[in-house]
Amino acid sequence: MPTYSKKTLAKGAVELLDKHSLKEVALALAHKLKAQRATRDVSVMASLLGEELFKTKGHLSVHVVSAHKLSVSVRRKIERFLKQSTKAKTVGISYEVDKALIGGIKIVTPVGVFNMSITHTLHQLTHV
Amino acid sequence: MVAETQGIAALGIDGKALLFQLANFLILLGILRFFAYPRIVKILEERRQKIEESLLTAQQLSKAKGELLKKEQEILFGARKQADGIVSSAQEQGRHIIVEAESKARMRAQQIKKQGEQEIEQSVRIARQDLKKEALGLVALATKTVIGQKLDEAGDEALIKEALEEASQALQQK
Numbered sequence: 001m002p003t004y005s006k007k008t009l010a011k012g013a014v015e016l017l018d019k020h021s022l023k024e025v026a027l028a029l030a031h032k033l034k035a036q037r038a039t040r041d042v043s044v045m046a047s048l049l050g051e052e053l054f055k056t057k058g059h060l061s062v063h064v065v066s067a068h069k070l071s072v073s074v075r076r077k078i079e080r081f082l083k084q085s086t087k088a089k090t091v092g093i094s095y096e097v098d099k100a101l102i103g104g105i106k107i108v109t110p111v112g113v114f115n116m117s118i119t120h121t122l123h124q125l126t127h128v
Numbered sequence: 129m130v131a132e133t134q135g136i137a138a139l140g141i142d143g144k145a146l147l148f149q150l151a152n153f154l155i156l157l158g159i160l161r162f163f164a165y166p167r168i169v170k171i172l173e174e175r176r177q178k179i180e181e182s183l184l185t186a187q188q189l190s191k192a193k194g195e196l197l198k199k200e201q202e203i204l205f206g207a208r209k210q211a212d213g214i215v216s217s218a219q220e221q222g223r224h225i226i227v228e229a230e231s232k233a234r235m236r237a238q239q240i241k242k243q244g245e246q247e248i249e250q251s252v253r254i255a256r257q258d259l260k261k262e263a264l265g266l267v268a269l270a271t272k273t274v275i276g277q278k279l280d281e282a283g284d285e286a287l288i289k290e291a292l293e294e295a296s297q298a299l300q301q302k
Contacts, residue, residue: 066288068281074288081292085299102276103284104291116291118275122268126261 003036010048014056050110058089063108067101067117078105 004012009032016025033039050061060082064070070078075093082091086109104117137143279287 066284067279068284070288071285074285077289077292081296084296102272103279103287105288114295116288116295118272118279118287122272126264126268 004032006038006041006045006048007052009033010045010052011056013049014052047110054086054088054110058087059092060086060088060090060109061092063094063096065096065098065101065106065108065117067097067099067103069097070095070105078107082107082109 009029013025013029016028020028029045033042033045038045053059053061062082064078075095079091079093082088082093100119102118102122104119104121106117106120107114135143
């Protein structure tokens with residue numbers, strides 16, 4: 001059985017999404033990762049998939065972390081900001097509340113992290 | 129009757145006896161000439177040659193002694209000259225070594241001094257950085273505590289909106 005790089009697998013999985021359902025593609029990818037004994041790299045794989053989706057389909061998958069639950073208006077503002085800044089056609093956002101942030105938000109995208117939290121600002125201040 | 133004596137007999141010399149003694153002498157001379165003289169002459173000649181050889185050897189030895197003395201003096205002169213040269217060279221080398229050692233010691237002292245200064249400078253810098261870090265940490269902790277207590281949901285949302293606006297403006301400017 002041939003072994004593929006994670007980048008190639010991500011590219012293949014995105015191409016398969018045109019003909020197959022997400023569940024089928026995810027299962028196939030999981031089997032392949034297991035066969036290649038690369039199950040530890042699932043988070044890297046997820047990041048690569050997001051990157052590939054953004055490159056080929058223009059879909060941006062992000063994870064937003066905030067200290068408090070965000071209102072609809074703020075969520076819309078975040079979506080607008082992401083579309084504007086990345087030129088993505090569609091944006092998929094998952095939200096998480098983490099009190100450790102104190103305030104502000106942290107946006108995790110496949111291509112990088114956009115940290116606007118108070119904790120991060122304070123961290124930067126202490127590491128000048 | 130008294131016989132008259134005449135000639136050499138008148139002198140009291142017996143002629144016969146004289147002739148007989150003369151003949152004896154000649155016979156003895158002849159014997160000596162044929163048997164003794166050649167050996168004596170040979171011995172004397174050999175002796176003379178030996179003396180001559182000895183004299184020649186003595187002369188040669190004397191000459192050789194003179195040459196040896198001359199050579200000895202030459203060697204002594206050369207050795208003295210060489211010794212003087214060695215002593216002079218050693219003195220020069222010693223002076224050179226001392227100068228070099230002094231120079232090295234001076235350089236090493238300067239290096240140690242410089243290193244010490246650098247270490248002190250670095251320690252001061254590290255101490256300053258630590259102090260700054262500690263002060264910033266305290267400020268951050270204080271800020272964190274104050275903001276954590278004061279910041280409610282509405283305030284946080286306003287903060288997020290503001291941050292997003294600033295980020296959008298920054299991106300547009302780029």
